[in-house]
Amino acid sequence: MRKLVIGLAILALAATAALAQAGPFIDLDRVHAIDPAKGADSVVDYKSMTLLGPWDDRNYQLTREDLAVLSPGEIGITDTVPLFFRIEMRRARPDFRTSGEAQYPRSALQIFRQMFGGYLVDGQLYRKATRIGQRFYVELDAGMDQAAFTPGAEFVSGEVRITNPTGAAESAIKISPVDTNKVVAGSNGPGGGQKMHYSTDGGDSWTEVPLPLGSTCCDPAVDWSSDGTYAYAAALGSCGFIGCQVWFYRSDNNGLSWSGLENVTPGDPRREVSTGGSDKEYLHVDQYPGSPYTDRIYMTWHNNNVMRFAWSGDFGNTWSTQSFSSLSSELGIGSDITTDNNGNVYYIWPAFNSRTIRVKKSTDGGVTFGAPVVVSGTQASFIFPLPSIETREAFVYVAADSDLSGGPNHGSVYAAWTDNNNADSGTPSANHGVIKVAYSRDGGANWNVTVPHETADVLAVDRWHPWLSVAPDGGVHVMYYDTRQDPTRRGVDVYYSFSSDGAQTWSAPVRVTTALSPNIADSFEFGDYNGMDMVMNDLIAVFTDNRNEGGGSGDSVDVYGAGIAPGSVATCGNDIAEPSEVCDGTDLGTATCQTQGCDPGGVLVCNGTCDGFDTTGCTNCSVCNNDGVCDDFEDCTTCPGDCVSGSASSAECGNGICEAGDGEDCVSCPADCNGKTGGKPSTRYCCGDTTDCSQAVCNEAGNICTNVPAPIDSYCCGDGTCEGEEGCANCAVDCATGPVEVCDNGIDDDCVGGADCSDASCEGDPACDTPPCFPTAAACTSNSDCCSNRCKGKGGSKTCQ
Known part of the structure; x- marks a missing residue:
């Protein structure tokens, strides 16, 4: 046959x-x-x-x-x-x-x-x-009898913090604008459907309450009216094969119940904002007292990736809806809305086909919108796998907010999202998650992009799932997952950064969580997003957490909340060595006189600026031992014979800027410089080489082209930063990212023995095993995939022969 x-x-x-x-x-x-x-x-x-x-x-x-x-x-x-x-x-x-x-x-x-x-x-x-590889596997543990399942109720058990029992992810949180003791939150689970939670003590304790009429699914969103009279919630509901509807609820009692709309329509406590096929909704309330549209509620979602929008001017009772463009370049998922001091509406979303973050602006309270503006290009388009979220995959979504402080950046608009530091790969370890923050000072016409965390460790640490809030004083606050505590990049903590100058520069990230969340085997993993809000001087984050409350490895998917001290910049002199400090007072970490090149014993103290040590109380200290290796007590100033120094251009391939003034072009750096080197000669061009940067084609697809040389940065081995021409070969003291080699991340972490499997310590690591081959009839892309070494067929239908 x-x-x-x-x-x-x-x-x-x-x-x-x-x-x-x-x-x-x-x-x-x-x-x-x-x-x-x-x-x-x-x-x-x-x-x-x-x-x-x-x-x-x-x-x-x-x-x-x-x-x-x-x-x-x-x-x-x-x-x-x-x-x-x-x-x-x-x-x-x-x-x-x-x-x-x-x-x-x-x-x-x-x-x-x-x-x-x-x-x-x-x-x-x-x-x-x-x-794993090209095949999906079901993890056959902790099953339940099919007969015991009731549609709409999922099987869960265990302990949690905010949510109870286990099995909750994707969360949203908002603080009352008039009383910071009152907080509402929503979560995807535990159990089937969306759950609501309220706190009357600033988030110290929580009570779960249901949404009326049931049949909810997921994607919680919450907010408040400007005077705190109403709390609002949105959810996906009536979900089936066609997708979901967007449902809206109102609470008149600070989240204790969600039937407030029954006061308007007895027996009907919710509003069906969309009729079906909807996904990834979020809501925003204009709370600014000077806005012409104060208390207007805005909603965003997508239907088959066509972006949708709705607004209500009567506290959620009635809604006006509209659909945006269905052009391929504007299709998206994962949007957010914010409003400025003039009531302008900013609808911001990731457009995955064009790999851009886009914004549409309305100046009439959401009745009409202008043409979209590109905020930034992205490396990632939609989702990409990381070692910490290789199944659900890191999601490119937007979190937006505005400065309503009356301060120097009043009216600024901000957006944060996850991106890949490099071109997407199907191999989790080959991708590297970073957080981007964009800001506009001119009403969304022009945007600048910064990174709210370190970048020198981008190949060793992933960051993803950010949320952004702007404080009443104009401070910009960002929380996100960060893998720096796990050299395998599989476990995450929540970290926090803030900016006091409108997102131009950022504080050293601070760890928020006290326990690492491992990547546990669950199809939903960490979900798609977290949440954060700030009112007055209270900042609270809500996030998916996989810690094992009894100790040991992770055992559950729960929603946790954490209060954050806003603007908690390191304070030198408090005897606590905070993340940006080398030491502080009596807190020397593991440093001793001996680790600083002196004889054992003696008294080592921290210097007055907390960025180094004072060894005057130690004996026989070697400022420089001239052994050809830059040791941790040497630097290029005290020991120029051992520690290299110099200057180099700060140009960098992969930063989205075609730095033609530094020699980049479409051949040497195709990631940054647009070009077409094949086809008819008349259609070929190469930005940075044959094509001038001023031409429009060189500033498309998210790239920017410039003929201005990048500034020259100096580098000094021993200063703690791997930069310029430093590397493992000539400056291991700065460039080693950890004491243990990670065997699948493409870098030499410990600067010993080479990268990954070249390092003897990786012998026997699963990452260094020969990859399995696929049997006859399995899908393949190359001969090396197949045990027979024969991959035949056309296009996407190749199989092992």
Whole structure:
């Protein structure tokens, strides 16, 4: 029987009847078998379905006709949503995208869990799945009987902080604008649907309350009216294969209940802002007393990646809605809204096809909007895997706020998002998450972008999932996940940075959490976003946390809250060595006279500026031992023979600026410099070489071109910063990022023995094992993927022969 191609040739889902009977496929743990004999269609290769998504026994009912519903671009999707559910969603929504990224709603996994409980394997439901190589695997632990599942209620257990029991992620929080003891929050779970929480003591304790009428899903958003009379909440609800509706609720009692709209419409406590197909909503209230639109409520979401908008001028009772452009370059997901002192509305979103952050502005309270303006280009388009979130993947979304302080940056607009430091890769360790903050001083017409954390360690530390708030005094505050405490880049803490000059410069990041959150095996991992708010002088963050409350490794996905001391800049002289200090008073860390090149014993003290040590109380100190190595007590000033120094241009390939004045062009730095070097000679161009920077084509696609040379920066080995021409070979004291080699991040962390698997300490590490090969009929991209070393086919339909 000849091979039958199923599902638009997306991969080897079709096979001969003989192949279908060739025996079961055993998964990675050798504990579960996918038996083709159980399938409804003898010519469908059910084993290969794990190349598209986690296995679910409901896939056995799929036939060749069902598979034909899938898109040609299905093979590139990394969402852990099983095949049968994708097919049902596409049947319900034939307008779903069929190529590229964001083909399914970001809430698809939550909807699947809510409707079906988890991945069905041999009568048990499991919540955890992961993707290893090109195949998805269900983690077969902590299952529940299928018969015990009630649609809309997920299986959860354990301890939490704000949320209880376990199983909550994606959270939003807002403080009352008139009483900072009153706080409301929303979370995705625990259990099925969105949960609401309120606090009357500034977040020290919390009470969970339901939203009326039930049937909610996820994506919480909250805010308050300007006088604190009303609290507002939004949720996705009535979710099914077509997606969700956007629902709005009002509380008249500080979040104790959410039926306030019944005072207007008895028996109806919510408003259906959209009728279906919606995803990733967020809301914002104009609370500024001088605005012509004070207390107008604004809502953002997308429907099949077309951005949508709604506003209410009567405290949420009625809504006006509109749809934005469906042009490919403007399709997006993960938007936010803010308003300035004049009541102007800024609708900001990531447009994934064009890899840009965009903003539309309304000067009439959201009735009409102007043309979009590009805030910044991005390396990432939609999601990208990192070692700490390799399954759900880091999400490029926007958090926005405005300066209403009356200070020097009054009226400024800010936006923060996650980006990749380099071009996207399907290998988590090859991606490097960074946080970007953009600010505009002229009403959104022009934007500048800064980074609110260190950048020298970008290859060793990932940052992602930011949230941004602007304080009443104009300070800009950002929180985000940071992996610096885990050399494998898999565990995260929440870190916080602030700026007192309108996001131009940033404080040294401060660790907020006291326990590392490991990457635990759960398909939803850390969710898609966190939240933060600041009122008066109170700053509070809410975030997904995976710590084990009983000690040991992570055991749950919970929502935590944390109060942050705003603007907690390091204070020299308080006997606490804070993150930006080398030492402080009596807090010397592990330093001794001996570590500073002196004899053992003696008295080492911290200097008066907390940036170094005073060794006058030590004996026989070697300022320079002239051994050819820059030691940790030497620098280029005290020991020029051992410690290199000099000056070098600060130009950097990969920063989005084509620095033609420093020799960059489309050949030497294609990441920054636009160009076309093939095709007809008349259409070729190369920014920085044959094409002048002033031409428009050189300033497109998020890049900026300049002929002005970058400033010259000096470097000095021994000053604690790896810069200029320093590296492991000539300045290990500055350039070593840690004492232990991380075996899969592409850098020489300990500056000993080379990078990754070249370092002898990585021998036996799984990252250095020969990658597994794929069997006959598995999808492949090159010969090296296959055990047979033969990968044949066309385009996305190549298989191992």
